[in-house]
Amino acid sequence: MGSEITPTTFIQTLAEETVALDRYKLIQIILAIVDAVLVFDTQGKVLLYNTAFERIFGLTQRNILEQPVHDLLQTIDPELLNIFEMLIEPKKPFSQEII
16 A cells, blocks of 8 residues: 555645755756855855856865865965955944944
């Protein structure tokens, strides 16, 4: 006997397929962007980059997936790493009086 499809399993399967399709579409969009794109996770590991990133930063023939983004940017250009760190630095609320 095959497993029976219940409304719950049908909805769960449909939701999983929708998420997978959305993820696929997002990846295709990122890969098609003409500007350099680097995607990393909350631990700072590179998840995805596009061909523009490879071309602009001369990274052809190098596998940078799963590499720490900090190490990658340091290798490319220390100034680029400084800019990156400024952008992701947690912002403190402004607490001074404006005159």
